[in-house]
Amino acid sequence: MSTEPSSPVTDGIPRWQDFMIPVLKVLSDGTPRRRRDLIVAVQDVAELTAEQRSVQLNSGQSKIENRVGWALSDLTTATAVRRPVRATFEITELGRKLLQKHPLGLDRNILATIDAYRDHQSSKIPTSSQVAKPGAETLESTLSPQEQIEVGIDLIHADVSNNLIERLRASDPAFFEQAVVDLLLKMGYGGAEQRGKRIGGTGDGGVDGVIDQDPLGLDKVYVQAKRYGEGNNISRETVQAFVGALQGVGASKGVFITTSSFTPFATGYASSVPSRVILIDGERLAALMIKYRVGVQVKESYDVVELDEDFFE
Structure with missing residues (x-):
């Protein structure tokens, strides 16, 4: 019985870094946009299908919203985008220069040439993907941080599922x-x-x-x-x-x-x-046992946090 998680690229949705240029394009008219309106406009610029727009993460969040969110986070860190008011974004002069110089795409290697972004990254603990061979596409460059967590959880669940079925068959x-x-x-x-x-x-x-x-x-x-x-x-x-x-x-x-x-x-x-x-069947049985905690126990729990915009209002 196979319980391997599905490939994260089969839906055709761009990598989170590939959303940086669409974000800058939408904001390039100089109009500040609220986050929700910006995400909708970015999907239009990226010409995403209705099916792609409906894809959700295991948490229930829109995959596109998650990836655009991380693109916004890195662009803000690099000072290419700023927040004039709560949950609203506008392009900066640096953002316009990046859009003009790199119209085909931005990634973290390009952002790392910016002092503000480099200083922020240097304060973080490097991950295995950050020390990978230059030019190699890593999990970090393909998936957003939250998606990386979900992929890890899927792999753990796949292993536990196989073990569950083996134990049930032997019981x-x-x-x-x-x-x-x-x-x-x-x-x-x-x-x-x-x-x-x-x-x-x-x-x-x-x-x-x-x-x-x-x-x-x-x-x-x-x-x-x-x-x-x-x-x-x-x-x-x-x-x-x-x-x-x-x-x-x-x-x-x-x-x-x-x-x-x-x-x-x-x-x-x-x-x-x-x-x-x-x-x-066995695959669904194992998934239900994990979901409803029958025959398994929670080993570790992790909280994924985000900025509380209301706190700073």
């Missing part, structure tokens, strides 16, 4: 069934009273767990859990047997969870039956 069937019920309860099923239990074992009627959705147990969600190895995918017949088990207990809702995957025929069948059956 006792009863343990896995209970883990699945625990996960659904942590996701909010079962209500405030956490009404759910494992019922797997001999004579389980083809279901491994049940969750009551109301105090009287009138609305139930039944669960099937299968510990299968990679490549041993759940077939249409297995899902069909689960649907039959649901009908046998008069249920209309079911969740089928596995540590492997489902065949296309299985997913197609599940989407075509009247019963509401949700299929969760």
Whole structure:
């Protein structure tokens, strides 16, 4: 099972440093612009598609807004842009010179020739990317600092996901069934009273767990859990047997969870039956366990801060 994070460049969005020239172009008419209006204008200058403008980071922030924000931060540090009032930006004479001299693009190497920027950078602890070979494109030059954090977290989650699935596959069937019920309860099923239990074992009627959705147990969600190895995918017949088990207990809702995957025929069948059956494969199972902290614990927490403009108003 592969849980590697997707490539950060597949969306075609320019690197954060590539937004510096569009920012200067927008501001070159001399009109101060508020941050939000500036970001919209920069997207127009960069000719970004609606799809690109909708891309979000894991935090929920717009990727473009994040990258333009870091471009603004470096331009402000270099005194190419200034803030005449809170959350408003305008170009400086230095900014106009940079735009005229480097119309095809700016990067940190060019900004490093400016005293204000160089003095600011020299006070920071150098990163591995800052001491990389000259001319090499580094993670820092491609992604904004916040995106670098998210990529690191994705890599950690990918490793933990693989370990989770390995441990679940090696666990006792009863343990896995209970883990699945625990996960659904942590996701909010079962209500405030956490009404759910494992019922797997001999004579389980083809279901491994049940969750009551109301105090009287009138609305139930039944669960099937299968510990299968990679490549041993759940077939249409297995899902069909689960649907039959649901009908046998008069249920209309079911969740089928596995540590492997489902065949296309299985997913197609599940989407075509009247019963509401949700299929969760190993990759999604691991992601949900990490999200809802089942089988994992928080090792470290980090806060990403930004300037509080209201404080300086």
